[in-house]
Amino acid sequence: MFRTAGMRNLFMTPFCLWAGIFIFVPLFCMAWYAFTDESGFFTLENFTLAFDRPYFKALMLSVALALASTIICLILAYPLCLILTDKARDLSTIVSLLFILPLWMNSLLLTMAWQTILEKNGILNQMLRYFSLPDANLINTPTAIIIGMVYNFLPYMVLPLYVSLSKIDKRIIEAARDLGASYMQTFWKVILPLSLPGAVSGITMVFIPALTTFVISALLGGGKLLLIGNVIEQEFVAGYNWHWGAGLSMILMIFIVVNMAVTAFFDTSHEEVEEK
């Protein structure tokens, strides 16, 4: 595209500067804090800290809730995307708009709306009382956090999944039916494996933000349920210990890197199929 290497480098400069100042320098600072104690000496204590009871509990709870909401998103997204990719075009524009719309709204606002719905005297309980049903005590429970996560992150599951499902040729599905496969067999043996790359990138795009969130857990967990994101936030903002916060962040990053490695693996194996 560019005639000379010099030209290319020139155009690369703004991004490199940006990446340097806002990605590499902060990462280096984090690593620095993570590997040192308050007097500036090298230590691994900030990492082993993660295995201390309260921190470890927060980490495990985070992983569990992130996993749960990822699985729920997956279960919700598959049937939806299968319907969207099936014939009815005019329906699909409306429904996909409905799913993209929440993306344009601030996630903090969305979560606060859920707070209002799930509160003790919130909209949900008022409706339940109207029908003389017992109250649902959802606010400040893991369930509330999962609801918030699913609501916030579902579009990130739907979009990649929709793209990969719509790439599957309808004739391939007909071929499976033709060869004797029922709807369910066609799904498990043909549609699922062919849409796996989309599902995997959807999983990444839901799992990582769900794992690191602290806003959703703060608003819907009421400060009683601490996720690893909340712990890290406290270490920094409430000013307890930046070294500990940095160490925990690094541990969280291991999860993210592993997840991204898995995604990359599926992406490359997918490309080989695409080549032809």
Added chain:
Amino acid sequence: MKRETIRLENIAKSFGKLTVLDEVELTIYESEFITLLGPSGCGKTTMLRIIGGFERPDSGRVIFNGRDITELPPNRRPINTVFQKYSLFSHMNVEENIAFGLRIAGKDEGYIRSKINYALKLVNLEGSEKYDVTKLSGGQQQRIAIARAIVNEPKILLLDEPLSALDLKLRRNMRSELVRINRETGITFVFVTHDQEEALSMSDRIVVMNQGYIQQIGTPEQVYNEPENAFVADFIGDSNIIDGIMVRDKLVKIFGREHACEDTGFPPECPVDVQIRPEDITLGEPSEDSFNGIVKKVVFWGMSYDIIVEADGFEWLVQSIHGREVGEEVSITFDPYNIQIMSKPQSEDEEAAQDV
């Protein structure tokens, strides 16, 4: 007489306001190679999809071995399909593709193994079991698609323009391959194409279709030599189709001149379509008692020349192994048995059905 295998009874199908099939009646016999031939949009693919169970007819019934299967989904029909673009499963290798139907049916691995070997031998692709299907050529993919369908021992194999994506040489090869597979397996082949050459060279019978109606059903020789209407005459091979009037049995009047023919049974003074194949016309010296004209255009095709001769305001297409000069005066002669008389469409409805 051959045994009937599948029968379409008064099938109609429309998509929205567009009528794709109307009043379709067709009986297909065991082990035959039958071709649905027609221009695009004539309803041939829809008919195939109705047989396969991918479309449900608006009215009419599909009878298989005396049983009504109109409502049966594709996975429960003893019918398999070879799709136009092969539609192989890209996430499986060659043998997994072929084994797909057998595994669904719950066959044991020993049986599947022997079937894969048999099918790969049948399509001349032995030893390709572990190949990645996406790395195969178009012709090879098509063979795998055939193998994948045939291992299930269908009673009927549907082929939806399976050769259209292949290059010319490969297509010629595959034609005789398909006929051989049809003979070897005894499976009924229902083949869809818009290529008349394919239809003529491969089929036991041809169903010529246009605008949702069946125009003629017959052997390749019948539809070529004795087309029932001007559409069939025009669609299959090249034709000169001329308005004529039947004077009496065995005598037709074209361009004001009476000419002997062999057709009988038309009422006197009945307007008809007269078809004369370009290869049946002989060019000679102009004379009193023949159609005389002037050569307008000559195209050399290698094997023969296409010569356009204008006579009586009509442009005759003549095929000859001898060339002519443009501007030359020639006579046009043909034998009575080379004339095919076809009745003109009677009503407007029939006219639409023929779309000449």
